[in-house]
Amino acid sequence: MPSYSGIWNLVAVFQAVGQGLWPVILTGNVGLFGGGSLTVSGASINVIQYVTISTLGNATDFGDLIQGQNRLGACASSQRGVFAGNQFSAVSNVIDYVTIASAGNAIDFGDLTVARYGLAGCASSTRGLFGGGFTTVEVNVIDYITIATTGNATDFGDILAVLRNISSCSSSTRGIFAGGFSSGGGGQSNVIQYVTIASVGNSIDFGDLTIARQGLAACSSSTRGIFGGGDANPTKQNVIDYITIATTGNAVDFGDLLQDTTNLSACSSTTRGLFGGGQVGTNTVINVIQYVTIASTGNAIDFGDLLSATEVLAGCSNAHGGL
Numbered sequence: 463m464p465s466y467s468g469i470w471n472l473v474a475v476f477q478a479v480g481q482g483l484w485p486v487i488l489t490g491n492v493g494l495f496g497g498g499s500l501t502v503s504g505a506s507i508n509v510i511q512y513v514t515i516s517t518l519g520n521a522t523d524f525g526d527l528i529q530g531q532n533r534l535g536a537c538a539s540s541q542r543g544v545f546a547g548n549q550f551s552a553v554s555n556v557i558d559y560v561t562i563a564s565a566g567n568a569i570d571f572g573d574l575t576v577a578r579y580g581l582a583g584c585a586s587s588t589r590g591l592f593g594g595g596f597t598t599v600e601v602n603v604i605d606y607i608t609i610a611t612t613g614n615a616t617d618f619g620d621i622l623a624v625l626r627n628i629s630s631c632s633s634s635t636r637g638i639f640a641g642g643f644s645s646g647g648g649g650q651s652n653v654i655q656y657v658t659i660a661s662v663g664n665s666i667d668f669g670d671l672t673i674a675r676q677g678l679a680a681c682s683s684s685t686r687g688i689f690g691g692g693d694a695n696p697t698k699q700n701v702i703d704y705i706t707i708a709t710t711g712n713a714v715d716f717g718d719l720l721q722d723t724t725n726l727s728a729c730s731s732t733t734r735g736l737f738g739g740g741q742v743g744t745n746t747v748i749n750v751i752q753y754v755t756i757a758s759t760g761n762a763i764d765f766g767d768l769l770s771a772t773e774v775l776a777g778c779s780n781a782h783g784g785l
Contacts, residue, residue, distance in 0.1 A: 486565040491515040491781035493729035494524060494543045494562065495738050495768060497531035498775030499550070502745040506530030506550040510543075510560065510568065511769050513751065515731045515779060520766040521738075521751065525567040528558045533627070536727075536776035537583035537590035538562065539609040540785050543778045544571060546592050546615075549579035553597055557607065557615065562780045572614040575605050580626030582680070583778070584637040585609060586659045587785045593621050593630060593639045593665075600624035600644050604657065604665070619664040622655050623648065629689055629728075631682035632784035633707040635659060638668065638687050640713075643676035650674040650695050654705065654713060659784070669712040672703050679737055681730035682707065682783035683756040688716060688735045690754075690762070691723040698722035698742065702754065702762065707783075717761040720752050729777035730756065736765060739772040747771040756783075 496510040508530045511521040531548040538544060543562050548554035555577035558568035574581075578595030585591065592615065593604040602624045605615035621628075625642030628651075632638060640654040652674035655665040675692030678699075682688060690702045700722045703713035719737060726740030738751045749771040752762040 488512065488563055488565060491731040491779060492562050493736055493777060493779040494536070494538070494560070495521060495727055495729070495775050495777050496536060496545045497527055497534050498739060498772040499532045500770055500772060501747060502741060502773065506532040506548060507772070509769065512565070513736070513766065515729070515734050515736060515781065518765050521768045523769060524565045525560065527568045528570055529556065531556070532774040533579035534776045535581040535583035535592045536778040537585035537592070538778035538780055538782065539585060539587055540780045542609050544583070544590050544607065544609060545776060546574055546583065547579045547581045547595060553577045553579055571612045572607070574615050575617055576601055576603050580628070582628045582630035582639060583776070584630040584632035585784050586632065586634050589659050591618060591630070591637050591657070591659060594625045594628040594642055596626035600626045600646065606662070618662050619657065621665045622653060622667065623651070625651055627676035629678045629680035631680040631687045632659060633682065633684050634784055636707050638680070638705070638707060639665060640671055640680060640689050641675050641678045641692060650676050650693070668710045669705065671713045672715055673699060673701055675699055677724035679726045679728035679777070681728040681735040683730065683732045684783040686756050688754065688756055689713065690728060690737050691719055691726050691740060693724040698724045704759070716759050717754065719762045720750060720764065723748070725773040727775045727777035729779040730783065731779065731781040732783055733757065736777070737762065738777060739768050739775050741773045747773045
């Protein structure tokens with residue numbers, strides 16, 4: 463009898479063949495990078511690209527989002543990748559999804575409870591969360607979805623403060639939100655907070671990042687969360703922090719990214735964390751993908767390149783620590 467994942471692969475094949483297409487079937491630990499902008503404050507792009515996390519190399523085209531999206535959030539189960547929110551050309555509540563095992567274009571999933579951008583996503587094997595963001599002001603909203611179904615998001619609770627350009631990662635039980643920016647006088651945040659994914663409710667204080675910053679990216683194994691890069695105003699950062707997700711406490715220095723980078727994205731397997739794209743120097747957008755071994759500490763190593771230099775994109779995978 464075929465495995466559950468095998469059945470999903472067959473479904474993807476039949477769907478594509480019904481459309482007159484022969485799909486590219488993907489196996490192993492697949493990382494997706496979706497949306498973003500090719501220039502600083504530029505228009506959104508709809509490109510989704512993928513890498514095999516266990517193998518070094520450049521990204522490959524996966525398909526397209528249903529519209530151009532940047533400053534979006536992403537999360538995933540072992541079968542589906544989900545992308546939500548958008549800044550350009552209008553603030554959007556769109557949620558769309560792809561079947562990770564089969565390269566192709568995204569399909570409409572439903573809507574967020576609040577149209578916004580600068581949000582962050584994390585997930586368990588069944589439930590996806592999207593927290594924070596910006597409409598005309600920052601918001602503290604956390605939404606949740608059941609990844610295997612489609613439909614509109616439901617209110618989960620609130621993060622501790624109104625924040626945008628936040629980051630998120632998870633274990634199978636806890637969702638972590640860290641960093642961000644509030645224009646209401648708070649500026650860059652060093653706050654790490656957590657929720658229990660299977661329940662609903664407001665987030666709880668976890669501890670602090672080593673440096674307050676926004677525009678950072680996060681990924682995780684089942685035990686450790688990693689936070690890389692960001693903008694500490696006025697300087698971009700190369701810092702990588704880590705936490706033990708099952709405990710609470712302040713983050714600890716992990717190592718450094720290849721260069722000071724903000725507005726990057728991240729995805730992971732249970733052993734390797736990837737950081738893709740972002741902005742460096744004086745408003746230069748990069749195509750670099752770099753990686754760390756999550757269970758160790760140390761500086762990031764070059765992995766390969768995105769299809770093009772891209773910032774304010776979102777990453778997810780079918781093998782992250784929340785599964």
